[in-house]
Amino acid sequence: MTEAVAIRGLRKVFEGRAGAVEALAAIDMTLAEGEFACILGPSGCGKSTLLNVIAGFEAPTAGTAEVFGMPVSAPGPDRAVVFQEASLFPWLSVRDNVTFGPRMLGRPKDETEVLARRFLDLVGLAGFEHHLPDQLSGGMKQRVGIARCLILNPRVYLMDEPFGALDAQTRMQMQELLTHVWDEARGTVLFITHDIDEAIFLADTVYVMTARPGRMRSRIVIDLPRPRSIELLTDPRFNALRAEILRQIREEASKAMAAIAAEERARR
Template sequence: MTEKISFRNVVKTFPMKGADFTALDGVSLDIADREFVTVVGPSGCGKSTLLNMAAGLDEPTSGEVLVDGGTVTGPGPERGVIFQQYALFPWLTVRQNVEFGLRLAGLAADERRERSDHAIELVGLTDFADALPKTLSGGMKQRCAIARAYAVNPRVLLMDEPFGALDALTRVQLQDQLLDTWSRDKRTVMFITHDVDEAVYLASRVVVMAARPGRIHRVVDVALPYPRTEEIRLSPEFGRIRNEVWHSVYHQGAAPAAA
């Protein structure tokens, strides 16, 4: 498959008193076009740092990050970024929030409306297009943030624990909503999470990272069919893969395992 995102021997260090801190050490990873990859690992393993470099919000100390074969040198419209915080403008409606990036891009009103309608429908917020964020639940606000990212038609979605602040039921509902959206209008997705069940349920591959220094511990294939259902979540095979990932995250040895 065609590589969409590539990390090439990425090293990231931060200056500290006395000595530099190595957040990432020699990370190499390819994510294919339209692939859904989750990244999970213990606190301090560099998950968010890796995503921020793919987004162009940070840069490696050495090594290279590429999207579509080109070196990432900063943010770009081909990459939509969704964080745990919703970051919606409270004085704008759902539609106005979704159209914000399109206005900055100078799109005409009719094209903005067409794109926002499509994105809002994808995330199931058509009935709330004229609502203000204060009237929405946490899950609906995050769906609005996802619609805003989709509206600018990115080729890549970079998601940093987007459901981390939600209650368990809403989180499961948003996982299903995201997979439904992805199946209908596929994008390459790199999804950061600390939740092993979420990592396995969403992804075709789970990248398990190790900390101090941050590195890839192993990559686990998730050979479960899409669409994912509650039956799959309760299946013995899901449980087997979940246990494999859990053990890889929380029972890591001192030395990194081969990916």
């Protein structure tokens, strides 16, 4: 299988007023083409930083990120990003938000119209084309955020806790929607989350990160059948995976606590 994403020796240090903070220590990982990967880790472990580097929003301090063999140097429509806050353009209608990318890229107009209709249908927003983002609920905004990525026909989808700000009910709906969309559209996905259930439900593989500075702790294959539905949450195999991942996360969390305590002691 082709390597869709290849991260080698990736390190990221942020220079701040309070000194340097090492967000990512040394990340090595590869995603196969068509893989749905979830990255799971405690908050502050550098998950989002990793995504920002692959998106081209931030430059690594050391190491490389490659997408289909091309080193990442800047953001581009081959790597579509779904942000945690949908980050839609509030002055554009739902449809114009979705067609923004193709219009910037100068893609043919009539083809774009057809695709916009198709993807708005797919995410369940038919009939909302002329609404403004601020007239939509959080879940609906995120659907627009997904549709505007689908229309780009990217090689990789990067999703940065896209459902993190939604209420539990909506979040579950969106997870089902996303598996449904993914069954249809396919593509390589890197999905950042701190929600274990979400990771298992969506992913082919779950990567557990360590506490800061972030490293890859383990890679867990989720061999649950697709298409997946919400009933899966009560499946014994699901629960077994959940228990194992929870154990690893807990270990990382307590390590992080210990590190903070040690830092405190050192300061005194």
